[in-house]
């Protein structure tokens with residue numbers, strides 16, 4: 001059961017809350033229990049046509065030729081759609097944020113890069129007729145060597161998956177093949193540590209398996225507009241993506257959605273919308289394109305696989321003094337959202353712990369697998385799995401209780417995080433305390449009394465000397481506070497003995513002018529990516 | 535091509551629909567009758583979102599040949615409420631937050647109804663068994679099981695624990 | 696071309712319809728046939744079904760029981776005299792699958808399905824095969840071995856009750872419960888005489904393209920007691936003659952590896968975990 005633990009941070013909270021902490025009925029619940037909630041496929045449209053796609057049977061192959069003649073003449077077929085029929089047959093989802101290069105066709109033209117890639121679409125009166133027509137399409141493939149392993153893909157001589165990125169890795173800022181995080185001097189810390197631990201972790205792709213498969217129905221409206229009933233999770237993201245691919249102004253598209261039969265991230269890719277709308281444009285009729293369960297499971301984008309190496313330095317007293325992470329995201333054959341997941345991952349390392357020396361290299365790698373996409377916390381989930389496994393192993397190594405070990409290393413208010421932002425409103429210590437209590441896991445009194453608000457800052461607020469970064473260039477931005485932020489606590493005695501002063505002491509903090517009061521969300525976002533807005 | 539007429543009882547009302555050869559009952563109900571309460575989730579019998587009752591027994595409408603229900607009685611979640619009054623299962627699902635996206639709910643309700651119609655006071659294990667063919671990806675099964683048990687204890691056979 | 700549906704009032708008529716049309720598929724409960732149709736399987740162009748009520752009847756005469764091939768798992772569960780088969784039927788899919796899935800269809804369900812067929816195999820069942828002109832009896836084993844080619848229509852399955860209530864044992868190993876698909880299943884009929892196994896029958900599901908008898912195990916059990924020492928030689932040959940598949944449920948290696956573990960638990964009657 002849900003429980004609202006008001007005793008934590010009680011002084012920070014308004015007691016007169018109307019909704020928080022109280023159960024509230026969902027507004028759509030009556031619809032759900034009466035079966036009257038309207039999902040995209042519950043609209044009745046006269047003259048509905050069905051769209052099915054022919055998918056690549058190869059992981060990687062050149063397309064020498066496509067013969068759709070027989071399919072075009074097959075009974076019930078209204079239209080066969082090929083790559084050449086797609087107005088802008090190359091896109092990347094985050095191009096709407098000016099991030100990344102167009103790398104993915106709606107229908108493959110010269111090459112297929114993963115098994116299941118759409119090659120030709122058929123629009124027919126019935127699903128059966130569409131299936132029959134698909135069986136009559138002949139594609140002449142020349143199979144090519146394929147690569148499925150992220151580290152293999154980065155080696156010299158590996159098959160080039162996606163010609164847009166010939167090194168098989170996404171390009172950041174137009175020139176870097178990975179995201180880097182450097183904070184302090186890990187090599188020095190490893191040399192001085194009591195113990196070191198290096199491990200390799202791996203996570204397989206995970207299918208969202210929503211109970212409702214991806215799909216949509218598109219139909220001509222009046223005034224040359226098209227209405228699209230869809231399960232898209234990002235309705236306007238999908239609308240703009242379709243407008244770009246179909247080369248129409250976005251006001252020609254009228255998206256109706258918001259009711260999603262389970263998404264979990266798997267319905268942000270506009271897997272079906274562009275082709276359904278194109279089908280409606282080319283036939284003048286409503287067109288329905290819904291993935292079958294097998295298509296959804298095999299070719300709907302999954303949470304991408306990741307391989308993660310973690311190397312830690314730990315002292316006998318339990319302090320982690322360095323963490324080095326090398327991580328590879330398997331993006332599959334195209335970018336979709338993995339480039340962004342990598343940035344999230346780099347920003348999350350070393351996890352919610354205060355570690356004075358951190359080093360991370362994170363790669364977005366192309367392989368001949370189904371393109372990956374968003375899924376609940378993607379970018380941090382797998383690295384958190386790796387880090388928390390690592391935390392247990394480290395605790396074992398130094399003989400400290402794993403819960404206490406986490407409290408010991410937890411970040412606290414005022415600490416400097418590895419990406420040079422002050423830790424604010426931290427609550428890991430309290431979470432571990434409650435988890436221990438719920439699990440009836442005994443932790444010592446002193447750990448039960450610790451608080452995220454005490455013991456942080458001071459020496460822990462310093463940006464350490466970082467080899468390879470210009471001297472003084474590592475100054476953190478001035479803390480940005482909002483009314484929601486906990487006020488800074490007076491610096492207290494650090495919980496660990498103060499760290500040895502680094503060879504070149506960090507330059508004293510310069511008073512930095514306060515940032516502009518508001519920052520535009522999009523500008524902030526693109527500053528993360530290091531690109532200018534269009 | 536010619537279509538085949540199929541007549542059956544749908545939530546207590548006689549209906550007749552025309553279906554394509556090989557059409558499944560789910561299509562007949564959704565497109566023929568116009569009742570979109572049963573959903574398509576897999577077309578393979580594996581998810582249970584299309585569950586309906588045929589002559590009181592739970593069936594997966596997606597893997598039932600439409601013609602096979604000729605002359606039989608089919609119940610869907612659309613027929614659960616009695617006028618404006620919700621069925622005890624529907625009320626219990628609401629009270630126990632047993633739905634999130636709601637896509638599995640019509641099937642869950644019918645699988646639960648099949649159980650409660652025969653066994654008004656099921657054990658927890660019997661509820662788990664009854665909804666064993668229905669997948670929910672959002673809510674987690676606990677609230678659903680609790681809702682079914684609550685509906686049972688609100689119903690006529692509340693004697694057995 | 697839409698699919699044609701032929702509804703036949705007799706099995707003979709259905710058998711004749713099947714034998715004349717290569718794209719014809721017999722539909723019993725339809726749990727597998729409709730799945731193929733929904734996925735656009737173009738190999739099915741005609742569906743043949745039978746409305747003959749005898750097709751789903753269960754009849755018993757003394758120790759001999761005849762189960763119509765059209766009887767569903769739900770019917771088996773509702774039939775008191777088939778109590779020894781209840782633990783098997785209860786493990787086929789969820790309740791809504793069981794109200795459609797038939798005994799006959801289970802004999803033709805591709806591996807890893809076929810749990811019920813494995814049980815029937817251990818019970819030395821025979822099948823009645825319906826042709827266009829008449830019926831003939833055949834051992835189930837023969838029917839399974841030729842099922843890809845024969846295209847024969849099974850009218851009913853006949854078997855004897857087990858020698859004693861404890862003589863028939865069944866285990867289905869699955870990762871998800873309830874409703875998980877088999878990693879493998881094992882069925883055994885173990886009549887004892889003077890505490891020793893005589894004429895043991897052991898069958899596996901999901902250990903080969905069709906359910907199979909474990910003949911080496913059967914031979915090794917002959918005259919042995921069902922204790923750790925007595926079953927040792929049977930366990931040593933547990934995997935003989937098996938040819939499991941690697942699929943989404945388990946790898947062939949895993950299936951072979953764990954087979955003897957589950958066989959031991961079944962033979963020693965250890966509780967399921």
Ligand SMILES: Cc1cc2nc3c(=O)[nH]c(=O)nc-3n(C[C@H](O)[C@H](O)[C@H](O)COP(=O)(O)OP(=O)(O)OC[C@H]3O[C@@H](n4cnc5c(N)ncnc54)[C@H](O)[C@@H]3O)c2cc1C
Nearest residue numbers: 579723724725726727728788797799800803804809810849
């Ligand atoms: C969600 C789900 C879970 C399942 N779980 C299990 C499980 O746990 N264990 C298991 O064993 N199976 C399982 N199955 C598979 C299947 O439901 C069963 O094997 C069932 O018994 C098949 O019977 P049916 O009547 O539905 O077959 P149908 O689909 O009607 O037919 C299957 C095949 O058998 C042929 N056939 C049917 N009857 C006859 C006959 N009398 N003579 C000749 N040929 C015939 C058909 O032509 C067809 O090729 C599951 C299926 C689903 C969808």
Ligand code: FES
Nearest residue numbers: 575576579582596
């Ligand atoms: S749609 Fe029928 S079981 Fe999934």
Ligand code: FES
Nearest residue numbers: 634638670671672
């Ligand atoms: S509520 Fe979404 S699948 Fe159950």
